[in-house]
């Protein structure tokens with residue numbers, strides 16, 4: 001049973017935490033460049049997840065202008081390192097500017113320019129406390145195997161946009177991106193190696209802890 005107030009509650013959770021100035025600037029720059037940054041609610045959830053696993057090593061696909069990266073850095077310990085991958089150098093320049101403006105030393109951020117499917121296979125196995133996929137569902141589905149390989153046992157995989165514009169819950173929607181999001185959710189839910197949940201924050205956040 002969904003009450004009529006559900007949308008109001010969802011908006012309330014989205015705005016439950018305020019964004020700092022550097023993150024708000026990065027968001028504005030992203031929107032100017034046609035990038036869709038993670039929502040404030042999603043950013044806050046990523047920060048909490050990074051903090052909950054004591055993340056010292058986080059990998060992210062989809063740097064954008066740095067909104068999700070800033071939230072992740074805020075959740076990591078003071079010696080935590082964020083590795084962030086994006087195919088677009090122009091948005092990564094903006095992200096670097098945002099990380100500098102927020103006062104993070106360059107030693108805490110590794111920005112890798114390239115296509116994730118080329119970069120991730122070269123990244124170390126079982127070495128990351130958290131991996132975040134913030135790309136479209138077909139890319140996420142393709143990259144999930146590598147993301148899981150990179151995670152240590154007890155590490156967290158977070159996949160954004162998992163409800164894909166609210167299409168995933170509608171069985172009549174059969175476009176490729178929606179099907180990919182739906183299938184990835186089911187595969188992670190049914191995996192014995194993962195403890196998975198699908199959170200309705202933002203456009204859906206699919207989260208799993210690697211158990212084996």
Ligand SMILES: C[S@@+](CC[C@H](N)C(=O)[O-])C[C@H]1O[C@@H](n2cnc3c(N)ncnc32)[C@H](O)[C@@H]1O
Nearest residue numbers: 037038062063064065066067068086087115116
């Ligand atoms: C939704 S935006 C990321 C927004 C960012 N996480 C934020 O919150 O500011 C997705 C980004 O992923 C990048 N991208 C898409 N597919 C990619 C791929 N296969 N490998 C690397 N980067 C990719 C795009 O260039 C884009 O900047």
